[in-house]
Amino acid sequence: MTNTAQLLDADLPAKLVLRGVGKTFRGNQGDVAAVEHVDLEVAEGEFVCLLGASGCGKSTLLALVAGLERPTSGEILAHGTPVVGPGRDRMVMFQEHALFPWRTVLGNVLFGLELKPGLPRRARTEVAMYYLELVGLTKFAHASIHELSGGMRQRVALARALAPNPQVLLMDEPFAALDAMTRERLYGDLQEICRKRRKTVLFVTHNVREACVLGDRVLLMTPHPGRICGDFRVELPRPRDINGVDIATLASRITTTLRAEETKDGGR
Amino acid sequence: MTRRVLNFVAFLLLLLAAWELLVRAGAWNAVLLPAPSTVFVYLVGAARDGTLLEAALVTGRRLGVGYALGLVGGLPLGFLCARFQFARDTIGVLALGLQTLPSVCWAPLALLWFGQTEAAMTFVVVMGTTWSILLATADGVRAIPPIWVRAARTMGSRRLHTVFNVLLPGALPAIVSGFKQGWAFAWRSLMAAEIFITILTGFGLGQMLHYGRELHAMDQVLGVMAVIVGIGLLAEQILFAPAERWLRRRFGLSL
Numbered sequence A: 001m002t003n004t005a006q007l008l009d010a011d012l013p014a015k016l017v018l019r020g021v022g023k024t025f026r027g028n029q030g031d032v033a034a035v036e037h038v039d040l041e042v043a044e045g046e047f048v049c050l051l052g053a054s055g056c057g058k059s060t061l062l063a064l065v066a067g068l069e070r071p072t073s074g075e076i077l078a079h080g081t082p083v084v085g086p087g088r089d090r091m092v093m094f095q096e097h098a099l100f101p102w103r104t105v106l107g108n109v110l111f112g113l114e115l116k117p118g119l120p121r122r123a124r125t126e127v128a129m130y131y132l133e134l135v136g137l138t139k140f141a142h143a144s145i146h147e148l149s150g151g152m153r154q155r156v157a158l159a160r161a162l163a164p165n166p167q168v169l170l171m172d173e174p175f176a177a178l179d180a181m182t183r184e185r186l187y188g189d190l191q192e193i194c195r196k197r198r199k200t201v202l203f204v205t206h207n208v209r210e211a212c213v214l215g216d217r218v219l220l221m222t223p224h225p226g227r228i229c230g231d232f233r234v235e236l237p238r239p240r241d242i243n244g245v246d247i248a249t250l251a252s253r254i255t256t257t258l259r260a261e262e263t264k265d266g267g268r
Numbered sequence B: 001m002t003r004r005v006l007n008f009v010a011f012l013l014l015l016l017a018a019w020e021l022l023v024r025a026g027a028w029n030a031v032l033l034p035a036p037s038t039v040f041v042y043l044v045g046a047a048r049d050g051t052l053l054e055a056a057l058v059t060g061r062r063l064g065v066g067y068a069l070g071l072v073g074g075l076p077l078g079f080l081c082a083r084f085q086f087a088r089d090t091i092g093v094l095a096l097g098l099q100t101l102p103s104v105c106w107a108p109l110a111l112l113w114f115g116q117t118e119a120a121m122t123f124v125v126v127m128g129t130t131w132s133i134l135l136a137t138a139d140g141v142r143a144i145p146p147i148w149v150r151a152a153r154t155m156g157s158r159r160l161h162t163v164f165n166v167l168l169p170g171a172l173p174a175i176v177s178g179f180k181q182g183w184a185f186a187w188r189s190l191m192a193a194e195i196f197i198t199i200l201t202g203f204g205l206g207q208m209l210h211y212g213r214e215l216h217a218m219d220q221v222l223g224v225m226a227v228i229v230g231i232g233l234l235a236e237q238i239l240f241a242p243a244e245r246w247l248r249r250r251f252g253l254s255l
């Protein structure tokens, strides 16, 4: 364990605590246990990647932490207080961009700020423009959403999530729909932003290398029911190169573990 | 754009010229279908003495009041139907049924209830507007991707804020087309009502048509018809074209 990781564990209170969290959906084909017995602590400023096959409950877990869904069992604490609904301290970036097409790029980033009390109009616009600059979209502030490319839309969504200055950022496969080159540029941007703004991040993905590049920790999940079955600490220096040897080595180790877990699961 | 406008203007002029020539050549009885020049002379005269403007204002006021009431009723009811199954099963089904009824069918009842008053006219227009606006709003709101609402909730949007800042703008493309349809229904039903019902409080365009026929003044009938077409086109350009342009620019739709 490196010094910083020890420090994070020792001195700072965990930002997110999940204790025995479970979520069962009542579906048409009976009940689905999307998530079961999840125990998890995420320290302040930590970047945690959730890795798992499709349908293993990653989005559900994120929605639970966001407060968009209520757990059927267990409890979730954010900064020591139980999560009972959505809050501006935990912003979400969804699997699809979820931007509002009737608003301009700037208008989308302003949405969350308009709901923040005690923020005059001028200040709101300044904050929004600051985040648009951070994601490199100043020139497109007054563009319509449909005029942007997929990568630009995801960057607007990132700016919108960052603008209310949440302590926790919940990201659900935000870059899944993008081409490799755009994605790699955004990895760089995201690492830079998290270094500058010091966010606690829960980042869902099913791309092993992506998890290794971004995460301080990589958690593995298995499906039916969704559970956490592995916890890897990534102690490589940043910024990391997705094509580097270190990442490849770690990724193959994680993939092997994931396979082993899946065959265990399949034998059931 | 100008090219296409010119095309149409040329086509129209050609049509009118042919019509004029045929009447002058005595192709049919000019009493039944007078020449465009006769209609034009009538229009100039009626515009000068103010009868046309007065009738247009009376009709416009009826339409405006009825349409506004239809909006005020249809929009919130549409939202209710979108959000609550119970409202859908009651008001929603009723609206679906009543929408198929041409609203001029309400005229006999309206006369009975309100007498020969403005209220009877307004009622017919309201019945023509409300249901299509209600249904379009309900469909539009229901078609909104749930992820927009979820995203708004994470940013702190609740109840009424969500209604006004997510559901309403999100359903705007559907709502505007509902408005447009409601307008068309209202305009048609008002004309029908004005032709059939004589109202003592005002003399609208429909009534001018009616009396044009009674007096065998076909120049008046055709002139008023032209005015009705003109008002319809103008309303389209003033009320809906800008809204649709905005929607297209923002949403990037081809409406």
Ligand SMILES: Nc1ncnc2c1ncn2[C@@H]1O[C@H](COP(=O)(O)OP(=O)(O)OP(=O)(O)O)[C@@H](O)[C@H]1O
Pocket: A025, A026, A027, A032, A033, A034, A052, A053, A054, A055, A056, A057, A058, A059, A060, A061, A206
């Ligand atoms: N609203 C819901 N109602 C019923 N079942 C649901 C609901 N949401 C999710 N599920 C079920 O829960 C399980 C986990 O879904 P979830 O969306 O969390 O998976 P995921 O890991 O995010 O998958 P992906 O990588 O494809 O996004 C799935 O089996 C899914 O069918």
Ligand SMILES: [Mg+2]
Pocket: A058, A059, A060, A095, A172
């Ligand atoms: Mg998912």
